[in-house]
């Protein structure tokens with residue numbers, strides 16, 4: 518696989534679109550994606566040249582302190598999505614549809630997807646689930662809203678499965694995953710996130726469908742990779758799944774800075790005369 522060409526120095530990088538992601542897959546260029554929930558983080562990720570920024574409902578865990586993504590509401594996702602979209606110039610911005618905002622029926626899903634696009638200025642929405650969601654995906658795509666699918670470990674169904682263990686290790690489940698991926702593509706999804714499945718199966722699915730397959734804990738054979746930013750930065754410490762590579766230990770640095778500040782204030786060493794008027 519080739520890597521993406523660097524834009525010329527000083528040149529404005531081209532906006533990433535659903536179409537350019539398809540072209541990247543066809544050209545064998547690996548797609549990069551990360552999550553963001555606020556303006557500054559989105560701006561930094563965009564400046565780093567990451568192709569897709571997902572406003573994940575993982576916000577429920579890494580920003581809001583819930584145990585799962587389930588309590589996250591439409592209003593909260595609209596807020597996170599709007600502040601992220603304001604920080605991004607180049608990346609494609611995708612927003613997660615929160616639990617129960619799209620499961621009841623296709624009309625309600627369409628209304629909520631429309632709110633996400635109109636009120637938050639994101640460019641696409643992501644839904645968790647396979648074949649069963651296809652009528653909903655068709656309804657949303659038909660009015661011009663791009664949909665990203667999400668298969669494998671689907672965190673909004675955590676209470677159904679009762680575990681965050683690797684999915685599709687049994688032949689029957691693996692076959693269902695292949696079927697779901699094909700169905701999502703036929704329903705019009707422009708890309709599919711596949712979470713925590715065996716690497717060989719993910720590679721096979723990436724070869725099976727024309728749309729980009731973006732993996733998280735799904736090995737190197739996917740068309741792209743996504744991680745939760747707070748995990749890869751070492752800010753969120755509650756879980757450390759094997760598939761997360763820690764690129765920094767920002768949480769440790771932040772804690773040390775807060776401790777130094779508190780120590781200086783208590784010792785009367787902050788503010789100094791130079792820091793006073």
Ligand code: KIV
Nearest residue numbers: 552573574575710745
């Ligand atoms: O909510 C999220 O952050 C996600 C990623 C794990 C893909 O869906």
